[in-house]
Amino acid sequence: xxxxxxxxxxxxxxxxxxxxxxxxxxxxxxxxxxxxxxxxxxxxxxxxxxxxxxxxxxxxxxxxxxxxxxxxxxxxxxxxxxxxxxxxxxxxxxxxxxxxxxxxxxxxxxxxxxxxxxxxxxxxxxxxxxxxxxxxxxxxxxxxxxxxxxxxxxxxxxxxxxxxxxxxxxxxxxxxxxxxxxxxxxxxxxxxxxxxxxxxxxxxxxxxxxxxxxxxxxxxxxxxxxxxxxxxxxxxxxxxxxxxxxxxxxxxxxxxxxxxxxxxxxxxxxxxxxxxxxxxxxxxxxxxxxxxxxxxxxxxxxxxxxxxxxxxxxxxxxxxxxxxxxxxxxxxxxxxxxxxxxxxxxxxxxxxxxxxxxxxxxxxxxxxxxxxxxxxxx
Amino acid sequence: xxxxxxxxxxxxxxxxxxxxxxxxxxxxxxxxxxxxxxxxxxxxxxxxxxxxxxxxxxxxxxxxxxxxxxxxxxxxxxxxxxxxxxxxxxxxxxxxxxxxxxxxxxxxxxxxxxxxxxxxxxxxxxxxxxxxxxxxxxxxxxxxxxxxxxxxxxxxxxxxxxxxxxxxxxxxxxxxxxxxxxxxxxxxxxxxxxxxxxxxxxxxxxxxxxxxxxxxxxxxxxxxxxxxxxxxxxxxxxxxxxxxxxxxxxxxxxxxxxxxxxxxxxxxxxxxxxxxxxxxxxxxxxxxxxxxxxxxxxxxxxxxxxxxxxxxxxxxxxxxxxxxxxxxxxxxxxxxxxxxxxxxxxxxxxxxxxxxxxxxxxxxxxxxxxxxxxxxxxxxxxxxxxxxxxxxxxxxxxxxxxxxxxxxxxxxxxxxxxxxxxxxxxxxxxx
Numbered sequence: 157x158x159x160x161x162x163x164x165x166x167x168x169x170x171x172x173x174x175x176x177x178x179x180x181x182x183x184x185x186x187x188x189x190x191x192x193x194x195x196x197x198x199x200x201x202x203x204x205x206x207x208x209x210x211x212x213x214x215x216x217x218x219x220x221x222x223x224x225x226x227x228x229x230x231x232x233x234x235x236x237x238x239x240x241x242x243x244x245x246x247x248x249x250x251x252x253x254x255x256x257x258x259x260x261x262x263x264x265x266x267x268x269x270x271x272x273x274x275x276x277x278x279x280x281x282x283x284x285x286x287x288x289x290x291x292x293x294x295x296x297x298x299x300x301x302x303x304x305x306x307x308x309x310x311x312x313x314x315x316x317x318x319x320x321x322x323x324x325x326x327x328x329x330x331x332x333x334x335x336x337x338x339x340x341x342x343x344x345x346x347x348x349x350x351x352x353x354x355x356x357x358x359x360x361x362x363x364x365x366x367x368x369x370x371x372x373x374x375x376x377x378x379x380x381x382x383x384x385x386x387x388x389x390x391x392x393x394x395x396x397x398x399x400x401x402x403x404x405x406x407x408x409x410x411x412x413x414x415x416x417x418x419x420x421x422x423x424x425x426x427x428x429x430x431x432x433x434x435x436x437x438x439x440x441x442x443x444x445x446x447x448x449x450x451x452x453x454x455x456x457x458x459x460x461x462x463x464x465x466x467x468x469x470x471x472x473x474x475x476x477x478x479x480x481x482x483x484x485x486x487x488x489x490x491x492x493x494x495x496x497x498x499x500x501x502x503x504x505x506x507x508x509x510x511x512x513x514x515x516x517x518x519x520x521x522x523x524x525x526x527x528x529x530x531x532x533x534x
Numbered sequence: 535x536x537x538x539x540x541x542x543x544x545x546x547x548x549x550x551x552x553x554x555x556x557x558x559x560x561x562x563x564x565x566x567x568x569x570x571x572x573x574x575x576x577x578x579x580x581x582x583x584x585x586x587x588x589x590x591x592x593x594x595x596x597x598x599x600x601x602x603x604x605x606x607x608x609x610x611x612x613x614x615x616x617x618x619x620x621x622x623x624x625x626x627x628x629x630x631x632x633x634x635x636x637x638x639x640x641x642x643x644x645x646x647x648x649x650x651x652x653x654x655x656x657x658x659x660x661x662x663x664x665x666x667x668x669x670x671x672x673x674x675x676x677x678x679x680x681x682x683x684x685x686x687x688x689x690x691x692x693x694x695x696x697x698x699x700x701x702x703x704x705x706x707x708x709x710x711x712x713x714x715x716x717x718x719x720x721x722x723x724x725x726x727x728x729x730x731x732x733x734x735x736x737x738x739x740x741x742x743x744x745x746x747x748x749x750x751x752x753x754x755x756x757x758x759x760x761x762x763x764x765x766x767x768x769x770x771x772x773x774x775x776x777x778x779x780x781x782x783x784x785x786x787x788x789x790x791x792x793x794x795x796x797x798x799x800x801x802x803x804x805x806x807x808x809x810x811x812x813x814x815x816x817x818x819x820x821x822x823x824x825x826x827x828x829x830x831x832x833x834x835x836x837x838x839x840x841x842x843x844x845x846x847x848x849x850x851x852x853x854x855x856x857x858x859x860x861x862x863x864x865x866x867x868x869x870x871x872x873x874x875x876x877x878x879x880x881x882x883x884x885x886x887x888x889x890x891x892x893x894x895x896x897x898x899x900x901x902x903x904x905x906x907x908x909x910x911x912x913x914x915x916x917x918x919x920x921x922x923x924x925x926x927x928x929x930x931x932x933x934x935x936x937x938x939x940x941x942x943x944x945x946x947x948x949x950x951x952x953x954x955x956x957x958x959x960x961x962x963x964x965x
Contacts, residue, residue: 284579305712310954322816399707407608
């Protein structure tokens, strides 16, 4: 059974897995006022992160988005930069699967270019001829490449020298579990012997803050990354993993608010995974709770969280299960969220505080994922 | 336990050469170009003024058009989602599906997957400029009025996936693969794996992308990656030619319906071809450069053949990634040689991008359909504009004219390689 051989974290609770787990176990809260302006919402940022000092190739840092930097940190912690040599396997036998948030072109990277491209006769407008005559010199041509959603995974694969199956999957909180699912299957099929699985996101940029605000997400915009090294045998095992799509929902349903969330579909998926794992209950659940304010949307209420609560209530033996939500303490970590929860839950199993855990994550496009973890002795 | 055999029962595409697979194939077989001067916006100030464009997206009708309009009314129907919907409708109905349900495909909706290759939404250059020129550094107030409602939903790579799942009535697993030019090659590989493992019975797999937009054309121009042959747009994309000077942006969507052979036969579905295998890899080399030795692509091709249980000698045709950049075409040539060995000298290789341009997240799916059409028709589509051979590119690229093949082609490989070093190869076979 595929399991977790190594794990890395860079979260608002701490830089590194040990720091994050210690802060999590100590009930710390990572949400703080935005450092740039009191007018902006509180955010959850990774403390003490110095990419040029802490990443293996300081020259490559300038080519990386914040998401890529965070993922490389977590991936190096999970695997080490000599992973193929240490494991004694060819680099093409180690896959790389990740979810990365959609990195919006940061305004501060294009301001100078557009400023140099103003139409002389109408300074508030852009002049295309000036863009190519003048503006291009004020712009790093590699900058757009930072925004491609597979670049974070590329930098991680390059840092670790991984040449196996390579997939960047989506950008939602559930996408991390989709990446995990793909990696578990690839190892199960023998397509690769090991796999890096990652999730990363950086939502404290102005655009991202706005979008979360527009969507009515009450949790603080956050940033972070999680990485796992999967192998066929490991101390914490992935007993079952599954994906589903919330019931069809037309444009009138705002996915951001989770209005398409279905307690029945969620409950059926979670119960099926417990069956596959051969468990009659789990000790711990990291649930898909977003903290959406009731009534935040004209037609809506907190449908997603209510659906999740109802779904979890159908699990066998749930009265003895510890159910936790991470967003109130870590903020909303977007595409990193599902896998950060997986590493936290795996940490609880390793520490002996739980023998099994269910982690669930939903995306605003209705994609849903869940995974059951068990200790090696279970 | 024998492995589940996966077949193709529906295909659909919209490309610069035509609004469906037959029209696209007819254009390719005739060596026609879909590349022309950009019309949707004034590109006259750009270093590159042409692209592979879709002049008119084929009209939808009935419930499909009503669906498109419903999303459009909510400001949630962008061009890439529109293309995806049109291509998906073609593939879905050919396989027996109907709007809102499985129809003759006859599977529980939770046993159907949607695997889509898609990048994040494309921004408008003027919108970005407007925001940048009024940006004060740290205030939402200046920014808010310039951000249209629904923009975030449209920008998500998974938005077309959600729309297709909704309109086709699918509640099984969904995966949105975002590996740049390899996105839809990867999404089809993921669908293959889900079907083989028995997670689902049916999958809609493909990709969609639109790059004929000022922000994308300016971005790739600044990167120096585009051909600047503005005098002769139709001759600009020249894969494997000594004088090639960059790739040509394009737009399009391609979709396939995949299912197990067993259930396709049981329900009497028409089998269009087999998806025999897939292979994925990473170069772990550089962001935009292909490895000179071609080893990363070769890993994907070898893995795909192994996955298909096939030998190099079984391959008769390679639909190349063939971008028309100096680096890719040499790297791919060497990769094909490494993967196929001596048999590489007996294989036909051609690039559809010579006529359609580069459809990026959609290219893997559209070119898989092209490969399938080539196998079905026993016709090798040409590499257009290949007039001056490059000594570094020394394979049979089917230059300028399509070629009939007697007795069948054998297996077809469809390659897709992407920025960020990702590689995907699919192995296809005629029914």
